[in-house]
Amino acid sequence: MIDRRDFLKGCLACSVTAASISVVGKDAFAAGSFEGYPDAMGVLVDLTRCVGCRSCEAACNNEQKLPDPDLPFDDQSVFKEERRTTDKAYTVVNKYEIADKDTLFRKMQCNHCNEPACLTSCFVNAYTKTKEGAVIYNSKVCVGCRNCMIACPFNIPAYSYSSPTNPLIKKCIFCYDTRLKNGRPPACVEICPQQVMTFGHRSDLLAIGHERIKNDPAKYVNKVYGEKEVGGTSWMYLSSVDFDKVGLDNHMQNEPIISNVKDFLGMVPMVLSIWPALFTGIHLLATKNKGEHGDHDHEEGDQQ
Amino acid sequence: MYAVKRQMVMAAVGAMVMLVSSICFGSGIPDRITINSIQKYYDGVDFNHAAHINNLKDCGLCHHHTTGAQVSDPNCVRCHKNSGAQAVVSCKGCHSSTPFSPEELKRQKDQHPPIYHMDKVGLKGAYHLGCVGCHQKMGAPTGCEDCHKRNDSGNGIFHSGTYAPKTPGKAKSSHH
Ligand code: SF4
Ligand code: SF4
Numbered sequence: 408m409i410d411r412r413d414f415l416k417g418c419l420a421c422s423v424t425a426a427s428i429s430v431v432g433k434d435a436f437a438a439g440s441f442e443g444y445p446d447a448m449g450v451l452v453d454l455t456r457c458v459g460c461r462s463c464e465a466a467c468n469n470e471q472k473l474p475d476p477d478l479p480f481d482d483q484s485v486f487k488e489e490r491r492t493t494d495k496a497y498t499v500v501n502k503y504e505i506a507d508k509d510t511l512f513r514k515m516q517c518n519h520c521n522e523p524a525c526l527t528s529c530f531v532n533a534y535t536k537t538k539e540g541a542v543i544y545n546s547k548v549c550v551g552c553r554n555c556m557i558a559c560p561f562n563i564p565a566y567s568y569s570s571p572t573n574p575l576i577k578k579c580i581f582c583y584d585t586r587l588k589n590g591r592p593p594a595c596v597e598i599c600p601q602q603v604m605t606f607g608h609r610s611d612l613l614a615i616g617h618e619r620i621k622n623d624p625a626k627y628v629n630k631v632y633g634e635k636e637v638g639g640t641s642w643m644y645l646s647s648v649d650f651d652k653v654g655l656d657n658h659m660q661n662e663p664i665i666s667n668v669k670d671f672l673g674m675v676p677m678v679l680s681i682w683p684a685l686f687t688g689i690h691l692l693a694t695k696n697k698g699e700h701g702d703h704d705h706e707e708g709d710q711q
Numbered sequence: 712m713y714a715v716k717r718q719m720v721m722a723a724v725g726a727m728v729m730l731v732s733s734i735c736f737g738s739g740i741p742d743r744i745t746i747n748s749i750q751k752y753y754d755g756v757d758f759n760h761a762a763h764i765n766n767l768k769d770c771g772l773c774h775h776h777t778t779g780a781q782v783s784d785p786n787c788v789r790c791h792k793n794s795g796a797q798a799v800v801s802c803k804g805c806h807s808s809t810p811f812s813p814e815e816l817k818r819q820k821d822q823h824p825p826i827y828h829m830d831k832v833g834l835k836g837a838y839h840l841g842c843v844g845c846h847q848k849m850g851a852p853t854g855c856e857d858c859h860k861r862n863d864s865g866n867g868i869f870h871s872g873t874y875a876p877k878t879p880g881k882a883k884s885s886h887h
Binding site: 458460462466476477479481591592596597599607608611614 | 874
Protein backbone atom coordinates (compact mmCIF):
# COMPACT_ATOMS: atom_id res chain seq x y z
CA MET A 408 0.00 0.00 0.00
CA ILE A 409 1.30 3.44 -0.81
CA ASP A 410 2.20 5.40 2.28
CA ARG A 411 -0.22 8.24 2.77
CA ARG A 412 2.41 10.81 3.39
CA ASP A 413 4.29 9.81 0.24
CA PHE A 414 1.09 10.17 -1.66
CA LEU A 415 0.60 13.65 -0.28
CA LYS A 416 4.17 14.52 -1.15
CA GLY A 417 3.52 13.28 -4.67
CA CYS A 418 0.44 15.44 -4.94
CA LEU A 419 2.34 18.40 -3.65
CA ALA A 420 5.21 17.85 -6.07
CA CYS A 421 2.73 17.91 -8.94
CA SER A 422 1.16 21.03 -7.65
CA VAL A 423 4.44 22.85 -7.04
CA THR A 424 5.05 23.50 -10.73
CA ALA A 425 1.59 24.81 -11.25
CA ALA A 426 1.53 26.70 -8.00
CA SER A 427 4.93 28.33 -8.29
CA ILE A 428 3.44 30.80 -10.73
CA SER A 429 1.18 32.23 -8.08
CA VAL A 430 3.26 31.47 -4.99
CA VAL A 431 4.59 34.99 -4.48
CA GLY A 432 1.29 36.45 -3.52
CA LYS A 433 0.70 33.74 -0.93
CA ASP A 434 3.58 34.67 1.36
CA ALA A 435 1.27 36.79 3.44
CA PHE A 436 -0.46 33.59 4.55
CA ALA A 437 2.65 31.60 5.20
CA ALA A 438 4.49 30.08 8.13
CA GLY A 439 2.86 30.33 11.50
CA SER A 440 1.37 33.73 10.92
CA PHE A 441 -1.63 32.54 12.90
CA GLU A 442 -0.75 31.81 16.53
CA GLY A 443 -4.12 30.36 17.33
CA TYR A 444 -7.05 32.03 19.06
CA PRO A 445 -5.92 33.99 22.13
CA ASP A 446 -8.10 32.01 24.55
CA ALA A 447 -7.46 28.66 22.93
CA MET A 448 -7.02 25.79 25.32
CA GLY A 449 -4.52 23.01 24.92
CA VAL A 450 -2.98 19.99 26.56
CA LEU A 451 0.65 19.50 27.50
CA VAL A 452 1.51 15.78 27.41
CA ASP A 453 4.53 14.84 29.51
CA LEU A 454 5.69 11.47 28.21
CA THR A 455 8.01 10.96 31.18
CA ARG A 456 4.96 10.50 33.40
CA CYS A 457 2.96 7.92 31.44
CA VAL A 458 2.82 4.38 32.83
CA GLY A 459 0.78 2.87 30.00
CA CYS A 460 -2.30 2.05 32.06
CA ARG A 461 -4.65 2.80 29.13
CA SER A 462 -7.20 4.50 31.39
CA CYS A 463 -7.31 7.32 28.84
CA GLU A 464 -8.40 4.89 26.13
CA ALA A 465 -11.15 3.57 28.37
CA ALA A 466 -12.35 7.06 29.27
CA CYS A 467 -12.44 8.14 25.61
CA ASN A 468 -14.39 5.05 24.61
CA ASN A 469 -16.92 5.82 27.32
CA GLU A 470 -17.15 9.57 26.71
CA GLN A 471 -17.46 9.33 22.93
CA LYS A 472 -19.82 6.34 23.10
CA LEU A 473 -17.56 4.29 20.85
CA PRO A 474 -18.18 0.60 20.13
CA ASP A 475 -16.95 -2.06 22.55
CA PRO A 476 -13.22 -2.71 22.23
CA ASP A 477 -11.87 -6.03 20.95
CA LEU A 478 -9.92 -6.54 24.16
CA PRO A 479 -10.41 -5.11 27.67
CA PHE A 480 -8.64 -1.79 28.26
CA ASP A 481 -6.43 -3.33 30.94
CA ASP A 482 -5.05 -5.87 28.46
CA GLN A 483 -1.35 -5.08 28.01
CA SER A 484 -0.90 -7.44 25.05
CA VAL A 485 -1.93 -4.60 22.72
CA PHE A 486 1.54 -3.11 23.23
CA LYS A 487 3.08 -5.88 21.13
CA GLU A 488 2.45 -3.87 18.00
CA GLU A 489 2.26 -0.14 17.31
CA ARG A 490 -1.36 0.83 16.86
CA ARG A 491 -2.90 3.88 15.24
CA THR A 492 -6.17 5.64 15.84
CA THR A 493 -9.26 4.10 14.26
CA ASP A 494 -12.94 4.90 13.87
CA LYS A 495 -13.49 2.89 17.06
CA ALA A 496 -10.59 4.31 19.08
CA TYR A 497 -9.91 8.04 18.94
CA THR A 498 -6.89 7.59 21.16
CA VAL A 499 -4.41 4.73 21.50
CA VAL A 500 -1.38 4.28 23.75
CA ASN A 501 1.77 2.82 22.23
CA LYS A 502 4.86 1.46 23.93
CA TYR A 503 8.37 2.40 22.86
CA GLU A 504 11.37 0.45 24.12
CA ILE A 505 14.26 2.88 24.20
CA ALA A 506 17.73 1.33 24.15
CA ASP A 507 19.49 1.75 27.51
CA LYS A 508 16.70 4.05 28.66
CA ASP A 509 13.39 3.31 30.27
CA THR A 510 10.38 2.23 28.32
CA LEU A 511 8.20 5.13 27.24
CA PHE A 512 4.52 5.18 26.39
CA ARG A 513 2.78 7.70 24.19
CA LYS A 514 -0.91 8.32 23.94
CA MET A 515 -1.82 9.46 20.45
CA GLN A 516 -4.89 11.37 19.37
CA CYS A 517 -5.66 14.40 17.22
CA ASN A 518 -3.21 17.20 18.04
CA HIS A 519 -5.70 19.91 17.11
CA CYS A 520 -3.43 22.00 14.88
CA ASN A 521 -3.67 25.78 14.91
CA GLU A 522 -3.96 25.64 11.14
CA PRO A 523 -5.34 22.19 10.41
CA ALA A 524 -4.49 20.52 7.12
CA CYS A 525 -7.65 18.40 7.38
CA LEU A 526 -9.74 21.55 7.51
CA THR A 527 -8.05 23.07 4.47
CA SER A 528 -8.21 19.87 2.48
CA CYS A 529 -11.94 19.39 3.04
CA PHE A 530 -13.87 20.74 0.07
CA VAL A 531 -17.28 20.51 1.74
CA ASN A 532 -16.06 22.50 4.77
CA ALA A 533 -16.91 19.76 7.25
CA TYR A 534 -14.17 20.87 9.64
CA THR A 535 -14.12 23.78 12.10
CA LYS A 536 -11.35 25.04 14.36
CA THR A 537 -13.24 26.37 17.37
CA LYS A 538 -12.11 29.34 19.41
CA GLU A 539 -11.46 26.94 22.30
CA GLY A 540 -8.88 25.18 20.14
CA ALA A 541 -10.72 22.01 19.10
CA VAL A 542 -10.75 20.78 15.51
CA ILE A 543 -14.24 19.37 15.09
CA TYR A 544 -16.22 18.17 12.09
CA ASN A 545 -19.79 18.00 10.95
CA SER A 546 -20.49 14.40 10.03
CA LYS A 547 -23.73 15.44 8.33
CA VAL A 548 -21.85 17.14 5.50
CA CYS A 549 -18.90 14.70 5.27
CA VAL A 550 -19.07 12.87 1.97
CA GLY A 551 -16.34 10.40 2.87
CA CYS A 552 -13.79 11.55 0.28
CA ARG A 553 -10.89 11.00 2.69
CA ASN A 554 -8.91 14.06 1.61
CA CYS A 555 -8.33 14.85 5.29
CA MET A 556 -6.85 11.40 5.94
CA ILE A 557 -4.25 12.08 3.29
CA ALA A 558 -3.61 15.66 4.38
CA CYS A 559 -3.13 15.02 8.13
CA PRO A 560 0.59 15.07 9.01
CA PHE A 561 -0.08 12.95 12.11
CA ASN A 562 -2.12 10.16 10.46
CA ILE A 563 -5.10 10.78 12.70
CA PRO A 564 -8.48 10.86 10.89
CA ALA A 565 -9.85 7.35 10.49
CA TYR A 566 -12.56 6.16 8.21
CA SER A 567 -15.67 4.39 9.38
CA TYR A 568 -16.77 1.49 7.19
CA SER A 569 -19.48 0.43 9.61
CA SER A 570 -22.21 2.08 7.57
CA PRO A 571 -21.85 1.60 3.81
CA THR A 572 -24.53 4.17 3.12
CA ASN A 573 -22.99 6.81 5.32
CA PRO A 574 -19.20 6.52 5.29
CA LEU A 575 -17.62 8.93 7.69
CA ILE A 576 -14.37 10.32 8.95
CA LYS A 577 -13.91 9.87 12.70
CA LYS A 578 -11.35 11.35 15.07
CA CYS A 579 -10.74 12.87 18.50
CA ILE A 580 -12.74 16.08 18.93
CA PHE A 581 -11.06 17.31 22.16
CA CYS A 582 -14.35 16.28 23.86
CA TYR A 583 -15.72 19.52 22.45
CA ASP A 584 -19.47 18.84 22.65
CA THR A 585 -19.57 17.33 26.09
CA ARG A 586 -16.74 19.11 27.87
CA LEU A 587 -14.43 21.62 26.22
CA LYS A 588 -17.13 24.07 25.19
CA ASN A 589 -18.26 24.21 28.82
CA GLY A 590 -14.72 24.84 30.05
CA ARG A 591 -14.18 21.30 31.28
CA PRO A 592 -11.09 19.19 30.54
CA PRO A 593 -11.36 16.19 28.20
CA ALA A 594 -12.27 12.79 29.61
CA CYS A 595 -8.83 11.30 28.95
CA VAL A 596 -7.11 14.19 30.73
CA GLU A 597 -9.39 13.88 33.72
CA ILE A 598 -9.03 10.13 34.25
CA CYS A 599 -5.24 9.93 33.87
CA PRO A 600 -3.80 8.90 37.24
CA GLN A 601 -0.34 10.26 36.47
CA GLN A 602 -1.45 13.67 35.26
CA VAL A 603 0.47 13.00 32.08
CA MET A 604 -1.75 15.62 30.50
CA THR A 605 -1.98 19.17 31.77
CA PHE A 606 -4.98 21.07 30.47
CA GLY A 607 -4.96 24.85 30.26
CA HIS A 608 -4.56 27.87 28.03
CA ARG A 609 -2.11 27.05 25.28
CA SER A 610 0.06 30.08 26.07
CA ASP A 611 0.31 29.06 29.76
CA LEU A 612 1.11 25.48 28.81
CA LEU A 613 4.02 26.65 26.68
CA ALA A 614 5.41 28.55 29.65
CA ILE A 615 4.92 25.52 31.91
CA GLY A 616 6.59 23.24 29.37
CA HIS A 617 9.66 25.43 29.06
CA GLU A 618 9.82 25.84 32.85
CA ARG A 619 9.80 22.05 33.34
CA ILE A 620 12.67 21.72 30.88
CA LYS A 621 14.59 24.53 32.58
CA ASN A 622 14.11 22.99 36.03
CA ASP A 623 15.31 19.58 34.92
CA PRO A 624 17.40 19.84 31.78
CA ALA A 625 18.88 16.39 32.39
CA LYS A 626 15.45 14.81 32.25
CA TYR A 627 13.92 16.46 29.18
CA VAL A 628 15.02 17.06 25.60
CA ASN A 629 15.02 20.79 25.02
CA LYS A 630 11.90 21.08 22.95
CA VAL A 631 8.16 21.42 23.40
CA TYR A 632 6.89 19.37 20.47
CA GLY A 633 3.93 21.12 18.90
CA GLU A 634 5.03 24.64 19.80
CA LYS A 635 6.11 25.24 16.20
CA GLU A 636 5.48 22.01 14.31
CA VAL A 637 3.16 22.50 11.32
CA GLY A 638 2.37 25.99 12.57
CA GLY A 639 1.72 24.91 16.16
CA THR A 640 -0.69 22.42 17.72
CA SER A 641 -3.03 22.58 20.71
CA TRP A 642 -1.73 19.29 22.08
CA MET A 643 2.00 19.49 22.80
CA TYR A 644 4.59 17.07 24.13
CA LEU A 645 7.56 16.87 26.48
CA SER A 646 9.88 13.89 26.26
CA SER A 647 13.03 12.45 27.80
CA VAL A 648 14.14 11.01 24.45
CA ASP A 649 14.31 12.25 20.89
CA PHE A 650 10.75 12.62 19.60
CA ASP A 651 11.56 10.38 16.62
CA LYS A 652 11.97 7.49 19.06
CA VAL A 653 8.39 7.82 20.29
CA GLY A 654 6.75 8.03 16.90
CA LEU A 655 6.66 11.82 16.52
CA ASP A 656 8.31 13.13 13.36
CA ASN A 657 11.12 15.35 14.62
CA HIS A 658 11.63 16.97 11.25
CA MET A 659 8.14 18.22 10.72
CA GLN A 660 8.04 21.54 8.92
CA ASN A 661 7.26 24.63 10.97
CA GLU A 662 5.05 26.01 8.25
CA PRO A 663 1.46 24.85 8.41
CA ILE A 664 0.63 22.07 5.95
CA ILE A 665 -2.10 24.47 4.90
CA SER A 666 0.50 26.51 2.94
CA ASN A 667 1.24 23.55 0.67
CA VAL A 668 -2.30 22.31 0.52
CA LYS A 669 -3.52 25.80 -0.25
CA ASP A 670 -1.43 25.86 -3.41
CA PHE A 671 -2.61 22.41 -4.32
CA LEU A 672 -6.21 23.25 -3.66
CA GLY A 673 -5.78 26.51 -5.51
CA MET A 674 -5.89 24.38 -8.61
CA VAL A 675 -9.27 22.93 -7.83
CA PRO A 676 -11.33 26.05 -8.47
CA MET A 677 -9.14 26.68 -11.49
CA VAL A 678 -10.06 23.29 -12.88
CA LEU A 679 -13.68 23.81 -12.01
CA SER A 680 -13.82 27.21 -13.68
CA ILE A 681 -11.69 26.42 -16.71
CA TRP A 682 -13.20 23.11 -17.69
CA PRO A 683 -16.74 24.36 -18.34
CA ALA A 684 -15.30 27.18 -20.41
CA LEU A 685 -13.07 24.73 -22.24
CA PHE A 686 -15.88 22.33 -22.99
CA THR A 687 -18.17 25.14 -24.01
CA GLY A 688 -15.46 26.26 -26.41
CA ILE A 689 -15.05 22.78 -27.89
CA HIS A 690 -18.79 22.44 -28.15
CA LEU A 691 -19.09 25.76 -29.89
CA LEU A 692 -16.30 24.88 -32.35
CA ALA A 693 -17.81 21.50 -33.12
CA THR A 694 -21.24 22.91 -33.74
CA LYS A 695 -19.95 26.10 -35.32
CA ASN A 696 -21.70 26.06 -38.67
CA LYS A 697 -24.90 24.56 -37.47
CA GLY A 698 -24.93 26.83 -34.42
CA GLU A 699 -24.18 29.98 -36.34
CA HIS A 700 -26.98 29.28 -38.65
CA GLY A 701 -29.42 28.32 -35.96
CA ASP A 702 -28.42 31.25 -33.75
CA HIS A 703 -28.75 33.59 -36.61
CA ASP A 704 -32.21 32.38 -37.36
CA HIS A 705 -33.05 32.71 -33.76
CA GLU A 706 -31.71 36.24 -33.56
CA GLU A 707 -33.63 37.17 -36.58
CA GLY A 708 -36.67 35.67 -35.02
CA ASP A 709 -36.05 37.76 -31.93
CA GLN A 710 -35.73 40.89 -33.86
CA GLN A 711 -38.97 40.39 -35.56
CA MET B 712 23.63 43.27 79.80
CA TYR B 713 19.98 42.99 80.62
CA ALA B 714 19.15 43.15 76.89
CA VAL B 715 21.53 40.30 76.08
CA LYS B 716 20.01 38.20 78.84
CA ARG B 717 16.56 38.90 77.49
CA GLN B 718 17.62 37.86 74.01
CA MET B 719 19.01 34.62 75.37
CA VAL B 720 15.80 33.93 77.22
CA MET B 721 13.81 34.65 74.08
CA ALA B 722 16.00 32.36 72.03
CA ALA B 723 15.58 29.62 74.61
CA VAL B 724 11.83 30.14 74.64
CA GLY B 725 11.84 30.08 70.86
CA ALA B 726 13.72 26.82 70.80
CA MET B 727 11.30 25.40 73.37
CA VAL B 728 8.33 26.45 71.32
CA MET B 729 9.75 24.79 68.23
CA LEU B 730 10.47 21.61 70.16
CA VAL B 731 7.07 21.54 71.75
CA SER B 732 5.34 22.24 68.48
CA SER B 733 7.19 19.42 66.78
CA ILE B 734 6.21 17.11 69.60
CA CYS B 735 2.62 18.31 69.32
CA PHE B 736 2.76 17.65 65.58
CA GLY B 737 4.15 14.24 66.43
CA SER B 738 1.14 13.35 68.46
CA GLY B 739 -1.14 14.61 65.67
CA ILE B 740 0.37 12.41 62.98
CA PRO B 741 -2.12 9.78 61.87
CA ASP B 742 -0.89 6.18 61.68
CA ARG B 743 -3.34 5.23 58.97
CA ILE B 744 -4.99 7.41 56.33
CA THR B 745 -7.85 6.43 54.08
CA ILE B 746 -7.33 7.83 50.61
CA ASN B 747 -10.62 7.72 48.80
CA SER B 748 -10.75 10.62 46.38
CA ILE B 749 -11.16 8.41 43.29
CA GLN B 750 -13.67 5.93 44.60
CA LYS B 751 -15.59 6.28 41.35
CA TYR B 752 -13.64 3.43 39.74
CA TYR B 753 -11.47 2.10 42.56
CA ASP B 754 -11.90 1.26 46.24
CA GLY B 755 -10.19 3.57 48.70
CA VAL B 756 -6.62 2.96 49.84
CA ASP B 757 -5.95 2.20 53.48
CA PHE B 758 -2.58 3.94 53.63
CA ASN B 759 -0.18 2.85 56.35
CA HIS B 760 1.32 6.24 57.18
CA ALA B 761 3.28 4.97 60.19
CA ALA B 762 5.07 2.29 58.16
CA HIS B 763 6.05 4.85 55.54
CA ILE B 764 7.38 7.22 58.21
CA ASN B 765 9.43 4.41 59.70
CA ASN B 766 10.85 3.42 56.33
CA LEU B 767 11.58 6.85 54.94
CA LYS B 768 12.20 9.02 58.03
CA ASP B 769 12.18 12.14 55.80
CA CYS B 770 8.74 13.81 55.85
CA GLY B 771 9.88 16.26 53.16
CA LEU B 772 9.98 13.49 50.54
CA CYS B 773 6.19 13.62 50.41
CA HIS B 774 5.25 16.79 52.28
CA HIS B 775 7.80 19.11 50.64
CA HIS B 776 8.45 22.10 52.90
CA THR B 777 5.18 21.98 54.83
CA THR B 778 6.16 19.93 57.88
CA GLY B 779 9.13 22.15 58.63
CA ALA B 780 11.53 19.29 57.93
CA GLN B 781 14.78 19.98 56.08
CA VAL B 782 13.77 20.69 52.47
CA SER B 783 15.66 18.79 49.79
CA ASP B 784 13.73 19.70 46.62
CA PRO B 785 15.75 22.53 45.01
CA ASN B 786 12.52 24.03 43.69
CA CYS B 787 11.12 24.41 47.23
CA VAL B 788 14.42 25.54 48.73
CA ARG B 789 14.32 28.73 46.68
CA CYS B 790 11.66 30.20 48.97
CA HIS B 791 11.00 27.73 51.77
CA LYS B 792 14.43 27.05 53.21
CA ASN B 793 13.41 28.56 56.51
CA SER B 794 9.68 28.96 56.21
CA GLY B 795 9.03 26.38 58.92
CA ALA B 796 6.05 24.15 59.54
CA GLN B 797 2.78 25.15 57.89
CA ALA B 798 -0.75 24.93 59.26
CA VAL B 799 -1.78 22.71 56.35
CA VAL B 800 0.25 19.59 55.66
CA SER B 801 -2.23 17.16 54.11
CA CYS B 802 -2.01 16.40 50.37
CA LYS B 803 -5.55 17.55 49.70
CA GLY B 804 -4.92 20.77 51.59
CA CYS B 805 -2.89 22.07 48.65
CA HIS B 806 -3.47 19.75 45.69
CA SER B 807 -6.87 20.35 44.12
CA SER B 808 -9.07 17.41 43.19
CA THR B 809 -10.30 19.47 40.20
CA PRO B 810 -7.04 20.99 38.95
CA PHE B 811 -8.42 21.91 35.53
CA SER B 812 -11.69 23.56 36.45
CA PRO B 813 -11.99 27.13 35.12
CA GLU B 814 -11.86 28.45 38.71
CA GLU B 815 -8.72 26.51 39.56
CA LEU B 816 -7.00 27.53 36.30
CA LYS B 817 -7.76 31.15 37.11
CA ARG B 818 -6.59 30.80 40.70
CA GLN B 819 -3.29 29.28 39.58
CA LYS B 820 -2.83 32.08 37.09
CA ASP B 821 -3.70 34.90 39.47
CA GLN B 822 -1.51 33.80 42.37
CA HIS B 823 1.24 36.03 43.68
CA PRO B 824 4.05 35.74 43.08
CA PRO B 825 3.17 33.85 39.92
CA ILE B 826 6.26 31.66 39.85
CA TYR B 827 6.81 28.26 41.31
CA HIS B 828 3.33 27.01 42.14
CA MET B 829 2.13 27.57 38.57
CA ASP B 830 2.58 23.94 37.62
CA LYS B 831 1.16 22.32 40.75
CA VAL B 832 -0.33 18.90 39.98
CA GLY B 833 -3.84 17.94 41.04
CA LEU B 834 -4.55 15.63 43.96
CA LYS B 835 -4.75 12.42 41.93
CA GLY B 836 -1.58 13.36 40.06
CA ALA B 837 0.19 14.18 43.33
CA TYR B 838 -0.67 10.78 44.82
CA HIS B 839 0.27 8.76 41.78
CA LEU B 840 3.37 10.69 40.73
CA GLY B 841 4.58 10.70 44.33
CA CYS B 842 3.65 7.14 45.26
CA VAL B 843 4.37 5.36 41.96
CA GLY B 844 7.54 7.39 41.39
CA CYS B 845 8.96 6.36 44.76
CA HIS B 846 7.68 2.79 44.53
CA GLN B 847 9.51 2.41 41.21
CA LYS B 848 12.76 3.60 42.78
CA MET B 849 12.33 1.45 45.88
CA GLY B 850 11.18 -1.68 44.05
CA ALA B 851 7.81 -1.50 45.79
CA PRO B 852 4.57 -2.60 44.04
CA THR B 853 3.47 -0.40 41.12
CA GLY B 854 0.45 -2.19 39.62
CA CYS B 855 -2.87 -0.32 39.80
CA GLU B 856 -4.56 -3.03 41.80
CA ASP B 857 -1.60 -3.55 44.08
CA CYS B 858 -2.83 -0.48 45.97
CA HIS B 859 -6.53 -0.22 45.16
CA LYS B 860 -8.99 -2.77 43.88
CA ARG B 861 -11.04 -1.73 40.89
CA ASN B 862 -14.75 -1.67 41.64
CA ASP B 863 -17.71 -2.59 39.47
CA SER B 864 -18.02 0.71 37.61
CA GLY B 865 -14.25 0.59 37.10
CA ASN B 866 -14.59 -2.81 35.46
CA GLY B 867 -17.40 -1.35 33.39
CA ILE B 868 -15.38 1.48 31.93
CA PHE B 869 -12.38 -0.82 31.36
CA HIS B 870 -14.59 -3.47 29.72
CA SER B 871 -12.93 -5.94 32.03
CA GLY B 872 -13.99 -8.72 34.40
CA THR B 873 -17.67 -9.41 33.93
CA TYR B 874 -17.75 -6.65 31.29
CA ALA B 875 -15.02 -8.20 29.11
CA PRO B 876 -15.82 -8.40 25.38
CA LYS B 877 -17.65 -11.67 24.76
CA THR B 878 -16.30 -12.41 21.31
CA PRO B 879 -12.81 -10.98 21.21
CA GLY B 880 -11.45 -10.49 17.72
CA LYS B 881 -14.83 -10.43 16.05
CA ALA B 882 -14.82 -6.70 15.47
CA LYS B 883 -11.32 -6.98 14.04
CA SER B 884 -12.62 -8.61 10.87
CA SER B 885 -13.71 -5.22 9.51
CA HIS B 886 -11.13 -3.78 7.11
CA HIS B 887 -8.21 -1.72 8.32
S1 SF4 C 1 -9.96 14.62 23.99
FE1 SF4 C 1 -11.89 13.42 24.18
S2 SF4 C 1 -12.18 12.61 22.09
FE2 SF4 C 1 -10.02 13.24 22.21
S3 SF4 C 1 -8.85 11.43 22.88
FE3 SF4 C 1 -9.39 12.57 24.77
S4 SF4 C 1 -11.32 11.64 25.45
FE4 SF4 C 1 -11.04 11.03 23.31
S1 SF4 D 1 -4.21 7.36 31.45
FE1 SF4 D 1 -2.34 8.59 31.64
S2 SF4 D 1 -0.78 7.19 32.48
FE2 SF4 D 1 -2.47 5.93 31.73
S3 SF4 D 1 -1.87 5.42 29.62
FE3 SF4 D 1 -3.17 7.24 29.47
S4 SF4 D 1 -1.73 8.93 29.49
FE4 SF4 D 1 -0.59 7.15 30.24
